[in-house]
Amino acid sequence: MSASKIAQDARHYDVIVSPVITEKATIASEENKVVFKVLKTATKPEIKAAVERLFDVKVEAVNTLLRKGKKKVFKGTRGVQSDVKRAVVTLAEGHKIDVTTGL
Template identity: 70%
Template sequence: MPAARHYDTILSPVITEKATILSEENKVVFRVPLSANKKEIAEAIEELFKVKVKAVNTLVQKGKTKRFRGIAGKRDDVKKAVVTLEEGHSIDVSTGL
């Protein structure tokens, strides 16, 4: 039974053109909290999806400054995790949890 903290660690899958291309290399991209570390992310993925994680790479995408009706605002920073799975394992992100 996965712990509740695992569901808090993985916010959502990233479904973009670039993420789809990475899926051919047995990699899956997820949005994670800014406070999450690689070890926690790997643990959560293994528990939730019952797969074996080979490596986790993370990146922080800084929020852009945007204008709406002349008022400047800033998007939130987003942390992404690129999870490389062991050979023979896969995750279908379109099905959800």
Template identity: 65%
Template sequence: MSRERYYDIILSPVITEKSTLAGEQDKVVFNVARNATKPEIKAAVEALFGVKVKKVNTLVRKGKVKRFRNTVGRQSDVKKAIVTLEKGQSIDIIGGL
């Protein structure tokens, strides 16, 4: 795959309190494309960050229904990938690519 495709798969890191605590267990959380598969996510993380990936877990967070004045809107669904790294590997999310 090309490097541009890797950037299309990995959309953004998830920086929350829960994902920061997961970082202590060699895990990193990313928002990924809805059509991305686990092998594609693994290849993209290894290529972009230069680390060894142990496993990838994915989940789809359903969009919430939100109201603003008299209109009802819906947030879009988001696919997340929880990437477990090999021992001794780490990714500096704040430092960026």
């Protein structure tokens, strides 16, 4: 493998932080959609390339959302949760990703 190809694969792993496993994400998976936490600076084309490369699937669309961090009080200590960017990836018909098995 060439050095540029290894660097490019490392970049793909950096773009996708983790899968989101919630009730809403599970319901979306029935419609051939998968939800990932992604890097805040990641663009839609970068997310599409990373998912196609890492999971060997065809992506039809990528929708992103940025959830602003909330102010919380935990055991009397005030704090702020981090901002989180999520990507809802719509897969082509016949393609599937099982996020419970991991990479």
